[in-house]
Amino acid sequence: MIVADLVQYVVTGLLVGGVYALMSIGLxxxxxxMRVVNFAQGDFMMLGMYLTYWLAIGYGVDPLLGALLxxxxxxxxxxxxxxxxxxxxxxxxxxxxxxxxxxxxxxxxSLIITNAVTMLLSPEPRGIKTAYATQAxxxxxxxxxxxxxxxxxxALLLAVVVYVFLTRTDLGKALRAAADDPEAAGYQAIDVRTxxxxxxxxxxxxxxxxxxxLATYYPIEPTVAVNFIVLMFVAVVLGGLGSIPGAFIGGIxxxxxxxxxxxxxxxxxxxxxVFVAFLLVLYLRPQGLFGQRVRTV
Amino acid sequence: MSAxxxxxxxxxxxxxxxxxxxxxxxxxxxEFVTIVGPNGAGKTxxxxxxxxxxxVGSGHIEFRGRDVxxxxxxxxxxxxxxxxxxxxxxxxxxxxxxxxxxxxYRAAARSRRAESLEAVLALFPVLGSRAxxxxxxxxxxxxxxxxxxxxxxxxxxxxxxxxxxQGLGPRIVEHIFETIAEIRRRRRLTILLVEQRVxxxxxxxxxxxxxxxxxxxxxxxxxxxxxxxxxxxxxxxGESR
Numbered sequence: 001m002i003v004a005d006l007v008q009y010v011v012t013g014l015l016v017g018g019v020y021a022l023m024s025i026g027l028x029x030x031x032x033x034m035r036v037v038n039f040a041q042g043d044f045m046m047l048g049m050y051l052t053y054w055l056a057i058g059y060g061v062d063p064l065l066g067a068l069l070x071x072x073x074x075x076x077x078x079x080x081x082x083x084x085x086x087x088x089x090x091x092x093x094x095x096x097x098x099x100x101x102x103x104x105x106x107x108x109x110s111l112i113i114t115n116a117v118t119m120l121l122s123p124e125p126r127g128i129k130t131a132y133a134t135q136a137x138x139x140x141x142x143x144x145x146x147x148x149x150x151x152x153x154x155a156l157l158l159a160v161v162v163y164v165f166l167t168r169t170d171l172g173k174a175l176r177a178a179a180d181d182p183e184a185a186g187y188q189a190i191d192v193r194t195x196x197x198x199x200x201x202x203x204x205x206x207x208x209x210x211x212x213x214l215a216t217y218y219p220i221e222p223t224v225a226v227n228f229i230v231l232m233f234v235a236v237v238l239g240g241l242g243s244i245p246g247a248f249i250g251g252i253x254x255x256x257x258x259x260x261x262x263x264x265x266x267x268x269x270x271x272x273x274v275f276v277a278f279l280l281v282l283y284l285r286p287q288g289l290f291g292q293r294v295r296t297v
Numbered sequence: 298m299s300a301x302x303x304x305x306x307x308x309x310x311x312x313x314x315x316x317x318x319x320x321x322x323x324x325x326x327x328e329f330v331t332i333v334g335p336n337g338a339g340k341t342x343x344x345x346x347x348x349x350x351x352x353v354g355s356g357h358i359e360f361r362g363r364d365v366x367x368x369x370x371x372x373x374x375x376x377x378x379x380x381x382x383x384x385x386x387x388x389x390x391x392x393x394x395x396x397x398x399x400x401x402y403r404a405a406a407r408s409r410r411a412e413s414l415e416a417v418l419a420l421f422p423v424l425g426s427r428a429x430x431x432x433x434x435x436x437x438x439x440x441x442x443x444x445x446x447x448x449x450x451x452x453x454x455x456x457x458x459x460x461x462x463q464g465l466g467p468r469i470v471e472h473i474f475e476t477i478a479e480i481r482r483r484r485r486l487t488i489l490l491v492e493q494r495v496x497x498x499x500x501x502x503x504x505x506x507x508x509x510x511x512x513x514x515x516x517x518x519x520x521x522x523x524x525x526x527x528x529x530x531x532x533x534x535g536e537s538r
Contacts, residue, residue, distance in 0.1 A: 170407075174399060176388070177388045177391060179390075183350055183370075184386035186348075186350060187374055189372075190371055
């Protein structure tokens with residue numbers, strides 16, 4: 001019986017971890033290419049949840065499809081935010097001062113988005129009711145929530161698409177080249193500023209889609225970002241800053257640790273396990289699980 | 298001979314220090330020109346100014362009759378300037394093949410990628426056998442070949458080479474210089490080479506400039522420069538770097 005319990009927690013953790021992984025990939029991509037720590041990442045996730053909610057309530061769009069539909073508009077939103085705001089604090093001079101400016105900008109953006117949504121849409125939590133949210137697949141003694149299973153499958157699919165894009169297409173390789181060495185990328189006719197815009201657009205689109213998937217089983221409210229932004233940061237650091245596969249594994253690990261923590265600690269303390277694991281990894285392997293070398297910013 | 302590159306009155310300063318002052322030079326279509334000079338003379342800065350990585354304080358840079366001074370590095374590369382930078386600067390986390398393919402990222406070269414790749418792999422067979430390896434795992438000499446190959450993949454009109462011999466053993470250096478000579482023979486490519494190895498560089502080139510503390514102090518044809526007493530005393534006699 002204890003084994004069945006353990007398997008149950010592992011499965012639940014894996015499923016949740018898949019969605020964390022998708023969120024974290026977006027953050028890692030932005031950091032990897034732009035060297036910008038985007039504190040507003042969680043707020044774009046929240047906006048993705050609301051867009052999915054709006055599509056579901058207003059037009060009867062299934063949230064799993066709605067999550068996919070958030071991708072194009074959020075990609076464009078990312079391009080616009082980069083062009084209007086981030087371009088002024090990236091690649092222009094003293095990196096130390098730029099880092100301060102980036103921090104203030106993305107943190108400010110986060111506050112503005114949270115508060116604007118609270119004002120416009122009320123702080124009241126909402127949820128999308130789907131038939132599968134309360135259903136479970138029964139596998140022997142294990143119950144597997146259907147909403148989480150579908151969300152996991154979609155997250156995995158999107159992560160694979162991103163991986164193929166980054167490793168098989170010219171644009172994807174150019175993004176990685178710009179992350180590796182912006183100056184040398186410029187010499188290959190790769191416009192680094194354009195790459196920043198594309199990376200930010202994709203990063204925002206992925207976290208919005210992850211938000212849409214999350215909305216199939218998680219309540220939607222303006223302050224939901226705070227519950228996830230820290231998890232994303234931990235996943236990205238765990239995986240090795242800027243590493244996409246690392247962020248993916250980091251996300252899965254966090255889902256697992258969060259879930260397994262419930263075996264020994266009450267629900268309210270589930271993130272304690274995450275932070276203990278985080279500190280352990282930082283202590284034993286400071287470059288992260290997949291970080292190969294130290295990169296100075 | 299029409300001018301491929303024409304630099305006039307170029308000045309660059311870093312935080313009040315003049316790295317380059319009033320530098321003028323030109324490279325004709327199909328010409329092989331070298332810039333030699335001691336460490337810190339501003340040779341690398343000059344190449345970076347030409348390819349756009351360094352902000353120019355004064356002067357003009359014309360490429361094929363067009364003023365490119367205000368264009369981004371990517372735009373200049375798109376026009377046909379390929380810069381093989383100092384320290385090789387391959388993309389370490391990408392494979393050798395990916396590095397080469399990104400060399401032909403510019404639209405004009407992309408359609409000819411397959412034939413460029415074939416030519417580059419014929420020139421550097423070792424890159425073919427390492428195609429799937431990460432560029433960061435190559436030896437210094439192999440990385441230099443990769444950087445050169447990546448530059449050639451752009452099918453450039455003008456190839457800028459910055460210290461291709463830096464940090465390499467004598468046999469590899471010889472191989473690199475031989476390859477540059479071969480590239481030159483095969484394609485009549487216009488090349489601007491920056492080197493600290495004065496003799497080797499001058500022997501390859503048609504013409505040369507001597508740069509010292511940010512200024513052109515001497516210019517002339519290969520033989521005139523090799524015979525010049527100052528060059529002989531300072532660079533050829535002083536081989537014991």
